Amino acid sequence: MEPPKTKRIKHDLLYYVSRCATLFSILMYVSYIPQIMNNLTGVKGNPIQPLCATLNGALWVSYGLIKAEKDWPVIIANLPGIVLGLVTFLTAL
Template identity: 45%
Template structure:
């Protein structure tokens, strides 16, 4: 039996390896989904700063400006990948919009 498991031609070993690989891919996708949601929540939280800025309580524009720059770079990276990384693009795009809006409203 051990000899059969060591044999790379063993269909049982190949099946086990495929199942382990599928499980690993499923785990990575799950982490990617949660990371996407967390990233979206982080950027949407700029709404509070934007509202404060518009209500005459300006915040610093530096952090949201650099967040927008960072998000722009990640969107570009995801877009330029040979196979577009839609999770990364979708998660980062709101950072471009909300980061710029927070920075601009802080400077008004």
């Protein structure tokens, strides 16, 4: 059995890592905005990667919603991927 202090340190580390991962997932999807703007001005990008990101985000959001105890960091981190990935995909066509 772990000492209480070690359990607390692991819990704190997990908390901060999950928050950073959520933030960077959102930033990853927000980085599509320049590509969307380029697509709208006629400089078309490859639609395959944003389509995969859309499907990936949808699967992770589904996972977070299906769990008995909703996994809100996973849901929040991947919702922008569905919207922005889909918009990027559609504008790249």
